[in-house]
Amino acid sequence: MRALIQRVSRAKVEVDERVTGEIGPGLLILVCAMQGDTEAEAEKLATRISKLRIFKDEAGKMNRAIADIGGACLVVSQFTLAADTARGNRPGFSTAAPPAEGDRLYQHFSNILRGLGLPVENGEFGADMAVSLVNDGPVTIWMDTADRP
Incomplete structure (x- = not known):
């Protein structure tokens, strides 16, 4: 699974002008x-993100995890993270999991975060969403379970 993580002051997702x-x-x-991903990848990614120390401590150092600051997660499905731009100018998305499997793993990922004690809000899988955010820092981090054993 792949994720793009942004530390935010606030964020919101809307579908048809409904939050x-x-x-x-x-x-x-x-x-x-991604194709071939299982619940194990979703669990590994959620656990890694929950422990990611990217929030400031008293000294201003990135040394706290999301639970340490009482923060929440807004999880949004984003199949375009599977974009293959190696050929031409139009990205291909054939490496993304099929929609039914992608939705199932997206929901599982969100539920794992909840099980870790984090408040989780969601977008709507497969919908045309409007996402707004205030990136804090800015801090933006890319993670992919294929990058680690």
Whole structure:
């Protein structure tokens, strides 16, 4: 699985001008299930993100995890993270998981974060979403379970 994580002061996702998720300080997590991903990748990615120390401590150092600051997660499905731009100017997305599998793993990923004690809000899988955020820092981090054993 792949994720683009942004430390935010606030973030919101809307579908047809209806708010489906909104958070204050925390993480906006854009997530994409790739072909062949299983629940194990979703669990590994969620656990890694929950422990990511990218929030400031008293000394101003990035030394705190999201739970340490009482933050929340806004999880948004983002199949375009699977973009292959190696050929031509039009990206291909054939390495993304099929929609039904992508949705199942997206929901599982969100539920793992909840199980770790984090408040989680969501976008709407497969919808045309409008995401707004205030990136804090800015801090933006790319993670891919394929990059680690």
